[in-house]
Amino acid sequence: MKTYKIHLIRHGLTQSNIDGKYTGHSDVSLCEQGVLQLNQMTKDYEYPKADALFCSPLLRCLETAKIIYNDMKPLIIPELIEYNFGDFEGKTAQELQDNEMFAQWLSGGADFAPPFGESNGEFGKRIYNTFIKIVNGLIKTGTTSASIVTHGGVIMAIMQCFAVPELPMAQWLAPNGCGFTICITPSIWSRVQKAEVLYDIPIVEDCNENTHAHNDYIDIFKEDLGNFNFSESE
Numbered sequence: 001m002k003t004y005k006i007h008l009i010r011h012g013l014t015q016s017n018i019d020g021k022y023t024g025h026s027d028v029s030l031c032e033q034g035v036l037q038l039n040q041m042t043k044d045y046e047y048p049k050a051d052a053l054f055c056s057p058l059l060r061c062l063e064t065a066k067i068i069y070n071d072m073k074p075l076i077i078p079e080l081i082e083y084n085f086g087d088f089e090g091k092t093a094q095e096l097q098d099n100e101m102f103a104q105w106l107s108g109g110a111d112f113a114p115p116f117g118e119s120n121g122e123f124g125k126r127i128y129n130t131f132i133k134i135v136n137g138l139i140k141t142g143t144t145s146a147s148i149v150t151h152g153g154v155i156m157a158i159m160q161c162f163a164v165p166e167l168p169m170a171q172w173l174a175p176n177g178c179g180f181t182i183c184i185t186p187s188i189w190s191r192v193q194k195a196e197v198l199y200d201i202p203i204v205e206d207c208n209e210n211t212h213a214h215n216d217y218i219d220i221f222k223e224d225l226g227n228f229n230f231s232e233s234e
Contacts, residue, residue, distance in 0.1 A: 001185065004138050007048045007147040008155045009068065009179040009201055011060040012038040017176060020092045024085040024117075024153075029059045038067045038177050045202035048181060050147040054134060056080040056154070064177070065149040074149065079130040082151035086117020127157040132193065139186055155179060162195045178202065 013034030016023035030038070041047075047068050055065045055074035058081060065074045088096060088105075096102040105112050110121030118126075138146055152173060159172035163182060174180065182195040189195070 001187070002142075002144065004135070004143070004184040004186075005048070005050075005145045005181055005198070006135070006138070006184065006195070007050060007145075007179065007181045007201055008158060008174075009047075009064070009147060009149045010152050010155055010174045010176055011056075011058075011064040011149060012067070013176040014060050016090075020094075021090055022085045022088045022092070024082040024089055024151075025058075026089060027058050027060075030063045034060075034176065035063070035067070038064060041177050041202055042068060047202050048145070048147065050145045052138070052143050052146040054080065054146060054148045054150075056082070056150045058082070058151075061149045061151065065147075068149070069147065077130060077134070079126055080148065080150045080154055083123050083153045084114075084118035086114035088114040088117065123153070124157055124161070127154055128161055131158050131162065135184055135189065135195075139184070139189070152176075159197075162193060163197050164194050165197065174201075 012030045014023065014028050015031040016026070016028050018031065018033070050069070050072075053065060053069050053072045053074040054077050055061050057076045057078050061080075062074065062076075065072075088102060093102075101115055105114055108120070110124065111119055113119035113122070134146070134148070138144070155174055156169045156172045159180060159182075160167070160169040163172070163180070172180070179201040181198045181201055183198050184195050
């Protein structure tokens with residue numbers, strides 16, 4: 001039976017990541033350190049090949065896609081953009097710690113949103129619907145492998161909703177330049193819209209698929225993305 005592999009890859013490091021700022025729609029580039037690290041990771045580890053390449057429209061993702069897949073032209077999907085943090089954009093959690101709206105957002109559910117930003121539910125629906133369209137498009141065209149270069153929050157939302165094994169959203173935080181490969185089996189997808197997690201990205205060369213490089217980078221790349229609480233029904 002034909003299966004479909006989708007590689008979800010988070011963009012490389014930015015100065016906003018280093019500073020711990022909430023960075024959603026701001027169009028920031030990779031920082032110098034981020035470019036150097038990505039180039040080194042492509043030398044040290046193996047990134048999966050793909051027949052199609054999808055990308056968020058923001059520079060940090062386009063630059064990442066260019067480094068990892070320099071011979072491919074990405075199809076830009078506007079709906080793969082990161083969460084809209086509204087008035088919290090460009091600020092750190094420490095700067096917002098005395099903000100009453102920030103505290104409500106952190107403790108709130110799907111209907112809570114930053115001022116002039118996107119609610120958790122709105123973000124979830126946008127990402128879920130976009131991913132479903134991508135998967136259905138791959139199956140319709142018979143394209144058996146694709147990479148999606150996007151943002152940490154987007155990957156977390158996709159994995160929480162569709163991935164098996166099922167884990168809390170926070171468990172799917174990928175370091176910059178890293179991600180996950182999932183497998184779609186059409187017969188399963190048509191019934192329950194679930195995908196099997198195969199391995200982490202990047203893959204250590206000359207090792208089994210389950211061996212991965214995440215642990216080498218987690219301490220360097222961790223970023224506070226906020227408290228997203230999405231359910232599969234949203």
